[in-house]
Amino acid sequence: MHGDAPHVAIVGGGPVGLATAIELGLRGISCVVLEQGDGQVGNAKFVDINMRTMEFCRRWGIADEVRDRGFNPDYAQDLIYVTTLTGYLLGRQPFPAFSQFRTPPTTPERIARCPQTIFDPILRRTAEALPAVRLRYQTRCERVSQDGDGVTLTLVDTATGKREELRAGYVACCEGANSSIRETLGIGLDGAGTLSLNANVVFFSEEFLRVHDKGPGFYTAIGPEGRWASVLAIDGGTLWRLQLTKPFETTVFPKADAEAWVRRFMGRDFAFEVRSAIVWSRREVVAASYRSGRVFLLGDAAHQLSPTGGFGLNTGIGDVTNLAWKLAAVIDGWGGPELLPSYEAERKPIGTQNVAAATGRWQHNEAVGGTPGPAILESGAEGDRVRADVSAALQRILDRANCGYDYGPRYEDAGMQLGYSYENSPVIVPDGTPPPLNDHRTYYPIARPGIRAPHFWLDERTSILDLFGTGFVLLRLSRHAPAADVFVAAAAKRGVPLTVHSFDIPQLFHIYNRQLVLVRPDGHVAWRSDELPTDAQHVLDVVRGSAA
Ligand SMILES: Cc1cc2nc3c(=O)[nH]c(=O)nc-3n(C[C@H](O)[C@H](O)[C@H](O)COP(=O)(O)OP(=O)(O)OC[C@H]3O[C@@H](n4cnc5c(N)ncnc54)[C@H](O)[C@@H]3O)c2cc1C
Incomplete structure (x- = not known):
């Protein structure tokens, strides 16, 4: 490329776009990240960083920070099943806190919990420190057109509305699920499409752990209709994420409704403050093609998975590390003509496999606990019998969750993460x-x-x-x-x-x-x-x- 034109324009400054900048920047490949937002991360969509992504974080020099700064390491990870948090305990699989997790012998880096609100800023600082990387916020890419020599991007400053054109050798499209570039390139999505609408409520509460007697862990509630929600500790301190796992009918989610769901999970009122309430689409799709000429799709722009299993971001990071060295090789002149096409040949099957696995995990989870009916909440013999049935069924699942790894939850898919x-x-x-x-x-x-x-x-x-x-x-x-x-x-x-x-x-x-x-x-x-x-x-x- 000539003059100021970067070798690679990265559209989207989410985790996948930032990781692409790091991988290219470390190789000295000039690149610019174009992000329409201001760089603030309001909602922690993902929280778990798997072993393979941690290995890449190790390469980028940030593994310690991701592991140690993200999450209260002493917060226990027990899997806890309840009718409500102040109601009946249905099942419990003890797991140690992250500080007690041992690193499996198959990797130098154990999994970490690092919510997106912390992970993305770490990636951003790492990318910014690389001389070959430029980050531009409040810059939306509206259009790309390509020719034999490169790509012309039409950019809009989202603060002033000012337009400009940027020339780059290649485009890494990391726009996320609603990628407009993918659409304008005419690349369709294969797969089952939207599986359900679901809702997340992030809330702040200092007294959450003091109000109930179940102790710290990852909580799942089973009510008369079956498994309906889970609560996950975002920081292991005061921030919590309620996920309503029963499908939603509407995208409208008033704050009062969100508060009512949080109270239902607890089984009584308590002091908390809703920080965000969103409805999101659970999808099972993979882009028909990962590439059109000089434009490559990565991350959620290429595949959208049910979050069950936490494979989404991690699959995207796999895309990044596969494509970046190939782009660098071609730009540096030693990569041959088959190298860039091999990105799709290698990564699309992995995307397809992970998308299906995530849906499988979702379907499995949905069935947990069956549909016990109203007696599950009642005291007395019938209630005891229903709860005992649910507990027995849960125990069979919990016994499997450890999968022979005495290291903590989330190692049960080690084959997907490393193999x-x-x-x-x-x-x-x-x-x-x-x-x-x-x-x-x-x-x-x-x-x-x-x-x-x-x-x-x-x-x-x-x-x-x-x-x-x-x-x-x-x-x-x-x-x-x-x-x-x-x-x-x-x-x-x-x-x-x-x-x-x-x-x-x-x-x-x-x-x-x-x-x-x-x-x-x-x-x-x-x-x-x-x-x-x-x-x-x-x-x-x-x-x-x-x-x-
Ligand atoms: C509830 C939930 C829980 C999840 N939990 C996990 C988990 O534990 N582990 C895991 O691995 N994954 C998880 N995921 C999935 C994970 O959040 C996504 O896979 C990941 O965020 C995808 O990153 P991305 O960078 O591809 O896309 P995004 O995070 O969507 O980022 C895309 C960026 O591109 C910008 N953008 C879009 N269009 C343009 C444009 N035209 N010009 C400029 N900028 C643009 C957007 O503003 C955005 O910042 C979860 C998802 C959900 C919904």
Whole structure:
């Protein structure tokens, strides 16, 4: 690009747009974030940051802050089922507070609770500190048009109404669910569409924990109609989020109604103040295409999931880390013509898979507790019998929730968080081994091409993941591993950044299970073998998207 024109214009300064700026900025790729709002985050839509996203936060140097600043670490995470908070206890699965969570052996970073109101500002500060990144708030993108050399964006200053045009090499469309760019590009949404309307009420209360006797945790209420609401601690102190899980019929949500729902959950009146009350659409959709020419869709612009499971943001961050190095490679001149198309080939199947899993989790949750009828609230023998039935059914579910991981809730989908694989990718060299018997729950640490290279502690503080992120990394994993010279020469010939690391650690070799493993900048395995390939140049050409 010429003059002041950035290489990449990022439309949308939500978490996905900001993360894109960080990934590009760390690679020295000039980019501008265009955000129509003023940068204030009013509503914490998401709260949970999963293990894989935390691993990327570690790469960006913010993992400690995200983990330690987000949430009261001593707030216990028990799953608690009640008729109301001051009513009957129906079930309880004790879980420790985040400070007691242990980090599973498969990752250097355990999950964190960091509400969007804290997470987005951390991303913003990180992006702002990078010389290659510019952030522009109160700037709405109204239109994009592209030609062979780049994209022209029509921008409007939302404060003054002033219009201008901006030229960029590529556009990362991170506009969220209601993406207008996606619509103007004529990219439709596949999937079941809107599943339900639901409501969230964020409220402030200093006395919440003192009013009831159930102790700290994540609360779910089951009434005569079944499971109807949950309350989650946003900061583990005074901010709470009531989610009405029964579908809403209307988008109108008066404050008085919101207050009445909060009181119903508690089972009596208490001192609280509603901070926000919104109705939101639970959707199950994936964009028909993730790309049109020089414009790429990421995050909610590309896929919208039921929030059950907390996969939404985390799927978006996966998009970011997949696309950013490919854009950088093409801009820097070593990425081949197949590299940018591989973004959709790799990420759309993951989006589709996660969207379906989130809906499955929702349907499962909806069925929890059945429809017990009014007796669930009554004292006496019939009430006791109904509550005992509900409790027994709940216990079967709660026993599953731990899934053998003694680390805390939300590890039950470790397979989804860490084990996703870019099967049939045009820029991965398969090694002929079958995919692991992955399900959503179980993660197998293997270094099969397409999968995230497994974590291993090299010393007390250094994970092998810390070696990945900039260019390609060739791991030589035993003293018998072939020399890497042919790869080094092939990489130098094409200008591909490649670093070689040699280890002789039996446990590491046991996990990676090959003498040579080539890892991409996003931490996924691109190729592996016990021997040098007959044509190392060809391997490098495939993985940089230039084999055709
Ligand atoms: C109730 C609820 C709970 C959730 N819980 C979780 C959770 O625990 N974990 C999780 O991973 N996910 C969760 N999610 C999903 C998560 O909130 C979203 O996936 C995430 O916010 C998507 O980020 P994004 O940056 O793609 O989009 P957004 O957050 O929607 O950001 C898009 C940004 O683009 C801006 N914008 C839009 N159009 C333009 C334009 N034309 N020009 C300039 N700017 C524009 C908007 O102002 C906005 O700031 C939850 C969602 C909901 C609704």
